[in-house]
Amino acid sequence: MRYEKIDSQLFISNRERLRALLKPKSIVIVQSNDIIPSNADGALGFRQNNDIFYLTGIDQEESILVLFPDFPDEKFREILLVRETSEHIKVWEGEKLSKQQASEVSGIQKIVWTNNFDATLRKLVFEADQVYLNINEHDGGDWHFESRERRFISEFKHKFPLHKIERLAPLMHQLRVIKQPIEIELIKKAIEISGKGFARLSRYLKPNIAEYELEAELTHEFLMNRSRGHAFAPILASGKSACVLHYVTNNNLCNSDEVILMDFGAEYANYNADITRCLPVNGEFSARQKQVYEAVLRVMKAAKSMLIAGNTMENLRKEVGKIMELELIELGLLNAHEVDKQSEDAHLYKKYFPHGISHHLGLDVHDVGSRYEVFKAGMVFTCEPGIYIPEEKLGIRLENDILITDTGNIDLMADIPIEIKEVEKLMKFND
Numbered sequence: 001m002r003y004e005k006i007d008s009q010l011f012i013s014n015r016e017r018l019r020a021l022l023k024p025k026s027i028v029i030v031q032s033n034d035i036i037p038s039n040a041d042g043a044l045g046f047r048q049n050n051d052i053f054y055l056t057g058i059d060q061e062e063s064i065l066v067l068f069p070d071f072p073d074e075k076f077r078e079i080l081l082v083r084e085t086s087e088h089i090k091v092w093e094g095e096k097l098s099k100q101q102a103s104e105v106s107g108i109q110k111i112v113w114t115n116n117f118d119a120t121l122r123k124l125v126f127e128a129d130q131v132y133l134n135i136n137e138h139d140g141g142d143w144h145f146e147s148r149e150r151r152f153i154s155e156f157k158h159k160f161p162l163h164k165i166e167r168l169a170p171l172m173h174q175l176r177v178i179k180q181p182i183e184i185e186l187i188k189k190a191i192e193i194s195g196k197g198f199a200r201l202s203r204y205l206k207p208n209i210a211e212y213e214l215e216a217e218l219t220h221e222f223l224m225n226r227s228r229g230h231a232f233a234p235i236l237a238s239g240k241s242a243c244v245l246h247y248v249t250n251n252n253l254c255n256s257d258e259v260i261l262m263d264f265g266a267e268y269a270n271y272n273a274d275i276t277r278c279l280p281v282n283g284e285f286s287a288r289q290k291q292v293y294e295a296v297l298r299v300m301k302a303a304k305s306m307l308i309a310g311n312t313m314e315n316l317r318k319e320v321g322k323i324m325e326l327e328l329i330e331l332g333l334l335n336a337h338e339v340d341k342q343s344e345d346a347h348l349y350k351k352y353f354p355h356g357i358s359h360h361l362g363l364d365v366h367d368v369g370s371r372y373e374v375f376k377a378g379m380v381f382t383c384e385p386g387i388y389i390p391e392e393k394l395g396i397r398l399e400n401d402i403l404i405t406d407t408g409n410i411d412l413m414a415d416i417p418i419e420i421k422e423v424e425k426l427m428k429f430n431d
Contacts, residue, residue, distance in 0.1 A: 003269040008107035010182040025129040028067040050363040056106040084113040130164040137169035177369035178378035190273035193225040193266035207256035211236040231272035234264035242395025243388040256282045276399035283427040295327040299385040
């Protein structure tokens with residue numbers, strides 16, 4: 001892996017906390033992701049299943065974790081199965097993890113080759129009262145995709161039809177939503193790399209540069225800093241394209257009088273950053289651009305102050321909506337009288353601010369965690385208000401990543417320029 005070695009104590013601790021949530025006499029089985037094919041003999045590459053990574057640190061395909069805390073023989077209470085290297089694999093792909101290496105990464109003592117999984121499972125399964133199996137239960141996930149997890153669930157039900165199956169996902173969400181200190185450091189590293197990417201973009205931005213050229217510079221900076229690359233498809237949207245929320249074609253030229261909205265993030269050790277900044281292509285905001293930018297920044301600061309333990313996403317959304325209404329009225333985009341008469345189910349501000357204010361961040365960019373859960377210390381959220389005015393070819397969104405603590409919150413991106421004076425100074429400095 002490109003990233004530096006992670007202390008195996010993180011994964012040992014994660015498994016200990018999971019065991020505390022299990023029913024007696026339970027097996028947990030967690031599968032790695034597939035390598036997804038593209039066309040002919042091509043592949044889209046491999047991205048590990050976040051739950052098996054969270055519990056083991058193993059970043060390799062065809063890996064399986066089996067936990068059975070109450071099994072009579074202690075040696076079989078924690079088993080990690082990894083793909084065995086063959087001479088053919090050595091030549092075409094390079095060596096896979098040895099048993100010793102897998103043990104060092106995960107902190108698991110019993111390592112078995114994956115081709116022995118059926119025999120291993122048969123030894124354990126009839127001693128269990130229930131089996132925890134995993135599936136993607138993110139409410140934005142693709143439920144139609146036939147993942148390795150889905151295939152295994154069908155196979156398990158066929159082989160062991162009388163066993164009771166429990167859902168692992170709710171337990172993993174409960175654990176993963178509270179970030180451990182090592183996880184926070186990994187997120188900070190992803191943020192640090194993202195900050196370097198923003199600084200690089202500010203150096204290269206100029207009139208008539210193509211958005212894809214900026215994407216190339218961003219990719220360069222990420223890879224040079226041990227990132228695998230982008231946490232998600234980067235948005236480099238100049239002018240009217242900034243009003244398309246998920247614009248990723250990045251194929252237009254940046255005109256001198258435009259603002260470019262840049263929403264991106266580096267991935268580091270499977271953990272992600274998510275940042276949005278806006279820069280004037282010619283180095284200085286116009287009066288109107290400043291007016292809209294400052295409005296978004298005020299909303300962001302107000303929203304950030306509400307990302308505290310004890311609050312909820314629903315309350316945050318409602319309060320930010322009220323603040324955004326006032327800003328849009330001040331900008332001449334909404335009429336105060338019409339706002340007073342609006343339906344509670346059809347807020348007028350949604351025309352100019354149609355997306356949410358925040359989401360969980362971690363191993364997934366839109367990380368697991370219930371939108372109905374009370375905010376707790378250790379949660380990491382984005383804070384990302386925006387105002388989009390297609391008729392003015394102007395879209396402004398600002399986004400930082402926020403860690404909730406027992407005494408308030410910490411802006412993990414506080415060192416990355418965001419005030420207008422800072423941004424314009426940064427661009428002048430790079431002339």
